[in-house]
Amino acid sequence: MQISLEGKVALVTGASKGIGKAIATTFATSGAKVMLNSRKQDALEAAKAEIDAACTAAGVSTDVEVFAANAGDLDAATACVDATMARFGAIDVLVNNAATNPYYGATLGVDPARYDKTFQVNLKAPLFWSQRVWEAGMRDRPGVIVNIASVGGMRTEFGLGVYNLTKAALIHLTRQLAHELGPTRVVGVAPGLVQTDFAAVLVENFGDRLAAQMPLKRLGEPQDIANLVTFLASDAASWITGDTYVIDGGAGVRGGG
Numbered sequence: 001m002q003i004s005l006e007g008k009v010a011l012v013t014g015a016s017k018g019i020g021k022a023i024a025t026t027f028a029t030s031g032a033k034v035m036l037n038s039r040k041q042d043a044l045e046a047a048k049a050e051i052d053a054a055c056t057a058a059g060v061s062t063d064v065e066v067f068a069a070n071a072g073d074l075d076a077a078t079a080c081v082d083a084t085m086a087r088f089g090a091i092d093v094l095v096n097n098a099a100t101n102p103y104y105g106a107t108l109g110v111d112p113a114r115y116d117k118t119f120q121v122n123l124k125a126p127l128f129w130s131q132r133v134w135e136a137g138m139r140d141r142p143g144v145i146v147n148i149a150s151v152g153g154m155r156t157e158f159g160l161g162v163y164n165l166t167k168a169a170l171i172h173l174t175r176q177l178a179h180e181l182g183p184t185r186v187v188g189v190a191p192g193l194v195q196t197d198f199a200a201v202l203v204e205n206f207g208d209r210l211a212a213q214m215p216l217k218r219l220g221e222p223q224d225i226a227n228l229v230t231f232l233a234s235d236a237a238s239w240i241t242g243d244t245y246v247i248d249g250g251a252g253v254r255g256g257g
């Protein structure tokens with residue numbers, strides 16, 4: 001089995017660092033043309049320079065472009081999708097990766113503003129970015145939508161209740177869109193704890209203890225997630241749709257003991 005994304009165009013939200021940057025890099029070194037999105041132009045330019053260098057080192061000739069936009073701003077989503085179509089002529093793979101978590105605490109303690117912000121970026125954006133990409137051409141040229149969820153969308157834990165609600169809904173949105181959009185494939189990925197800025201506080205406070213309890217004895221790296229996403233986005237996964245795949249170093253199989 002060979003995993004190649006040659007001839008494909010991908011749009012990755014939240015691609016300037018962490019998991020999104022690793023996905024975009026692996027897509028590009030696998031031959032895809034990639035549009036990187038996040039909010040900050042300078043961070044995007046820096047990520048593009050790194051990805052261009054990785055492609056050169058791998059001897060891969062491809063094309064990477066950037067578009068700064070807040071994923072939760074639906075007009076900006078339209079502009080980013082339009083820019084991708086204008087630059088590359090198609091979108092074969094959309095990765096809904098950008099997410100936010102402005103609130104940590106008891107679920108009933110959340111205020112409406114932070115509740116709305118969490119849902120806007122983590123759930124509303126994946127739905128409407130998918131809609132924009134579908135209408136821009138995926139309806140006629142079937143592709144793949146990958147939603148980055150979380151193991152938190154499958155279980156309960158203190159502090160992350162509101163964030164996890166958005167991820168649980170995203171897992172169901174993945175099923176629902178797979179039902180409605182086939183032969184376009186819609187798949188989800190649910191990472192456990194991965195070492196990024198997003199998870200820095202958790203990694204700092206609980207990382208060593210959690211890693212020691214895991215069957216694979218380490219926390220996740222962005223590249224672990226990128227490898228799975230690249231497989232799912234490729235034609236090697238052409239009979240996979242609707243499900244969300246846990247990737248957590250085995251943390252979830254341990255049970256409570």
Ligand SMILES: NC(=O)c1ccc[n+]([C@@H]2O[C@H](COP(=O)([O-])OP(=O)(O)OC[C@H]3O[C@@H](n4cnc5c(N)ncnc54)[C@H](OP(=O)(O)O)[C@@H]3O)[C@@H](O)[C@H]2O)c1
Pocket residue numbers: 013014015016017018019020037038039040043069070071072096097098099100121148149150151190191192193194195196197198199
């Ligand atoms: N790290 C973990 O342990 C973990 C576990 C489970 C699931 N996840 C999920 O994995 C995904 C990536 O997380 P990460 O850990 O890689 O986070 P990260 O390192 O903080 O990176 C987040 C990326 O998203 C961008 N971003 C943030 N808000 C955005 C917005 N409103 N619009 C557009 N871009 C935005 C950031 O760039 P700008 O600041 O420039 O916008 C950055 O490029 C998220 O969906 C997260 O929920 C992470």
